[in-house]
Amino acid sequence: MENSIYTDVSTKRDESTHFYRKLMVAVDFSKSSTAALAFAEDVAMVYGSELVLAHVVSVVVASSPDIGAIYIKPEVGQAIKEDMDKLANQLIQRGIKARTILEEGLVADILEEIVQREKPDLLVAGTHGAHGLERLIIGSTAEAILRKVTCPVLTIGPSCKRITRKNLAFQTILYATVLQHPSEAALQYAASLTRAMHAHVELVHAIEEVHDMSRREVDIELQSQVDMLADALRGSDGKVSAHRVYGEPVEAIIHRAVKTAADLIVLGVERGRPLASFLPAGIAYRLICSAPCPVLTVMKERHVHRG
Numbered sequence: 001m002e003n004s005i006y007t008d009v010s011t012k013r014d015e016s017t018h019f020y021r022k023l024m025v026a027v028d029f030s031k032s033s034t035a036a037l038a039f040a041e042d043v044a045m046v047y048g049s050e051l052v053l054a055h056v057v058s059v060v061v062a063s064s065p066d067i068g069a070i071y072i073k074p075e076v077g078q079a080i081k082e083d084m085d086k087l088a089n090q091l092i093q094r095g096i097k098a099r100t101i102l103e104e105g106l107v108a109d110i111l112e113e114i115v116q117r118e119k120p121d122l123l124v125a126g127t128h129g130a131h132g133l134e135r136l137i138i139g140s141t142a143e144a145i146l147r148k149v150t151c152p153v154l155t156i157g158p159s160c161k162r163i164t165r166k167n168l169a170f171q172t173i174l175y176a177t178v179l180q181h182p183s184e185a186a187l188q189y190a191a192s193l194t195r196a197m198h199a200h201v202e203l204v205h206a207i208e209e210v211h212d213m214s215r216r217e218v219d220i221e222l223q224s225q226v227d228m229l230a231d232a233l234r235g236s237d238g239k240v241s242a243h244r245v246y247g248e249p250v251e252a253i254i255h256r257a258v259k260t261a262a263d264l265i266v267l268g269v270e271r272g273r274p275l276a277s278f279l280p281a282g283i284a285y286r287l288i289c290s291a292p293c294p295v296l297t298v299m300k301e302r303h304v305h306r307g
Contacts, residue, residue, distance in 0.1 A: 019122060024118060028055065029083065045094070045096065049096075127285070128157070176206070186297075203240070243256065
């Protein structure tokens with residue numbers, strides 16, 4: 001059901017480079033990681049970004065101190081370093097400023113430590129749709145990264161359409177909003193990105209069941225967030241609208257993303273907790289894996305660029 005809320009404002013400024021000055025790419029040599037690196041490379045070619053390639057040798061700590069952690073053979077670590085250096089050298093030969101970081105430990109924890117040191121504008125990561133036990137492990141790691149890494153995280157899933165240099169400037173941004181627990185940081189980041197990209201951002205609220213909030217109350221809350229975005233976009237040619245979707249949240253959001261040909265989905269997250277939304281733990285991974293476009297998560301307390 002369409003919501004009639006719509007605001008249109010105008011600009012001439014291009015602030016896109018604010019989001020892409022330094023990109024950190026999580027590299028694990030998987031197919032999804034290769035897709036993430038390809039995206040980052042295209043961004044660097046267009047915006048002159050610096051790329052920091054980070055690989056974490058995953059260490060699983062055993063429950064018993066007598067067993068200890070998994071031991072990584074020195075020759076394995078050397079082989080990984082050589083592969084990382086090869087990737088960086090290939091980028092450098094193509095005119096991109098690139099360097100590598102290789103560390104060992106728990107993936108999400110180490111990535112956050114690197115983020116704190118490097119201060120990247122964005123962490124780019126890939127993930128793939130796994131099954132069974134592998135899905136539990138990979139999904140939990142992906143969720144941990146979203147909840148622990150304090151810089152914005154752009155994740156490219158297996159259903160993500162091919163991204164080329166022609167469509168790096170996101171023109172249609174879908175912001176999955178939560179009325180009761182909105183993320184101001186994510187909202188402001190979406191506004192800044194919309195302003196910089198001269199884009200259209202659509203606030204989408206998913207309603208799975210009949211609840212205490214009437215459609216009128218939902219529309220009032222949506223209008224409030226639209227007004228916030230409109231104020232942030234004042235003087236630009238960014239556009240903002242709102243839409244209610246019904247059904248299972250992930251399916252409803254994905255359906256809307258496909259229908260609008262969204263270039264990006266934006267979500268707000270809380271540090272150390274599941275997605276700050278109607279999405280229970282574990283659903284974020286399914287959303288990312290099903291999304292036809294990249295998914296950007298923004299930490300609630302994250303400071304964002306303002307136009």
